[in-house]
Amino acid sequence: MSFKINRDKSKRHVAITPWEKYQSEERQRAAKKTNRVQRIGAKLPRLKQQKHRRLAQRMSILIGIFGILLLIxxxxxxxxxxxxxxxxxxxxxxxDRQVVKVSGIDHGDSIYQVVGKEQKLSQRVKNSNSRVKQISFSIAHFNQLTIRVKEYPTAGFVPANGYYRVALTSGVISKERQKQPTGSYPVYDRFKSPKQLSQMIKQYAKLSKKIQTGISEIQFSPTKADPQRVHLYMNDGNEVYASISTFASKMAYYPSIAAKMSHKGIVNLEVGAYSYSF
Incomplete structure (x- = not known):
């Protein structure tokens, strides 16, 4: 009699003890920790390089800032x-000295009293001196200041308490004064109204240089018919009557009228234009 033993070829499930399970888990945790340490160790040189680079950048910035502050x-x-x-x-x-004085800037002053304040300085100068029409300030070669001035030209002289004050082409009577008139400028006399005097000066400023230098004196000489009449004494010996409002336009004809006169006399430019001998 023969017996046949059937063997089960499938894998058997073997039960493990709690201690074996614990040891297996410990080995897995140790392996993970080792892998993590290895990864961190691999990254450590790169992290050190990045840290040194950031430190160097910060030091460069700080040194640059201190350098700039030191230079300033x-x-x-x-x-x-x-x-x-x-x-x-x-x-x-x-x-030159008067311009420097009126500017308020002198040698040794900080350039920052000028830089960025040019417009304010210009306005202050024009307010303090009526002679100044325009003025500008510029710095070159670090600390060399150039002041450029444009003046109102002289338009004559006005008698005032034993002196003569300077009339400017702007119509303003400046604070400048002198004992006697100088140059080929007229004297404005007998003007009671500052407004009429200013209008007369502005009219004079419109004349050609040749006609301007031919006038010796301008007197205010109003009449009922012409409250703006002025009486001129010319350097060539003639006299002229004109009206302030039309003075510049009418005086343009004076040279041609005077050239036709056979004797010295009066040229009337109030209404029309005609002449007659003294």
Whole structure:
């Protein structure tokens, strides 16, 4: 009699003890920890390089800032930040010293009293001196100041308490005064109204240079018929009557009228234009 033993070829499920399970889990955790340490160790050199690079960048920025502050501080205490030379250009009636004085800027002053304040300085100068029409300030070569001036020309003289005050082409009577008139400018006399005097000066300023230098004196001489009449004494010996409002346009004809006169006399430009001998 024979017996056949059937063997089960499938895998058997073997039960593990709690201790074996614990050891297996510990080995897995240790392996993960080892892998993590290895990854961190691989990254560590790169992290150190990045840290050193950031530190170097921060140090460079700090050194740059301190360097700039040091340069600025050095510049402020150096002669380059103070005006070393002043040049005045364009002035005629005003001297260089007068322009510098009226500007309020002098040698040794900080250039920052000028830089960024040019317009304010210009307005202050024009308000303080009626002779100044335009004025500008510019800095070159760190600390060299140039002041450019444009003046109102002289238009004559006005008697005032034993002196003569200077009339400007703007119609303003300046604070300048002198004992005697100078140059080929007329004297304005007997004007009671500052407004009428200003109008007369502005009319005179419109004349050609040739006619201007031919006038010796302008007197205010109103009448009922012409409350704006003026009486002129010419350097050529003639006299002229004209009206302030039409003075410039009518005086343009004076040279041709005077050339036709056979004797010295009166040229009347109030209404029309005609002449007659004394």
């Amino acid at each position: 501080s050095g510049y402020y205490v150096s002669p380059l930040s103070h005006i070393g030379k002043i040049t005045v250009d364009g002035n005629h009636a005003l001297t």
